[in-house]
Amino acid sequence: MLKQWLQMIFGRRSDGDSNGISVYVRCAKCGEVVRVRINKGSDISRNDDDVLFVRKMAMDGKCHSRIEMELFFDDAYRITKRSIQGGEFVAHEQWMAQQNRMVQP
Numbered sequence: 001m002l003k004q005w006l007q008m009i010f011g012r013r014s015d016g017d018s019n020g021i022s023v024y025v026r027c028a029k030c031g032e033v034v035r036v037r038i039n040k041g042s043d044i045s046r047n048d049d050d051v052l053f054v055r056k057m058a059m060d061g062k063c064h065s066r067i068e069m070e071l072f073f074d075d076a077y078r079i080t081k082r083s084i085q086g087g088e089f090v091a092h093e094q095w096m097a098q099q100n101r102m103v104q105p
């Protein structure tokens with residue numbers, strides 16, 4: 001169940017960008033959802049255990065809080081572990097919902 005949920009969030013490539021992985025995080029302070037793009041080539045590296053990982057910092061556009069996240073991947077770039085500070089991971093749909101709200105008058 002959890003695995004399916006993770007695939008739902010991270011498995012899609014809605015932007016058609018096969019070299020990038022998009023994750024969506026929500027600021028703990030103001031609730032702004034931020035899209036974070038991770039480049040497989042330049043962002044992801046291997047740690048001492050030869051595991052693919054990335055440490056990424058995002059800043060939301062509203063209250064400019066720092067959101068720090070750490071993601072681990074298997075060799076197929078599927079997320080196996082993740083942690084976040086200053087916010088929480090949300091689904092692509094929640095980011096889309098925010099975008100839709102923004103374009104409305």
Ligand SMILES: [Zn+2]
Pocket residue numbers: 027028029030031032060062063064065
């Ligand atoms: Zn914020």
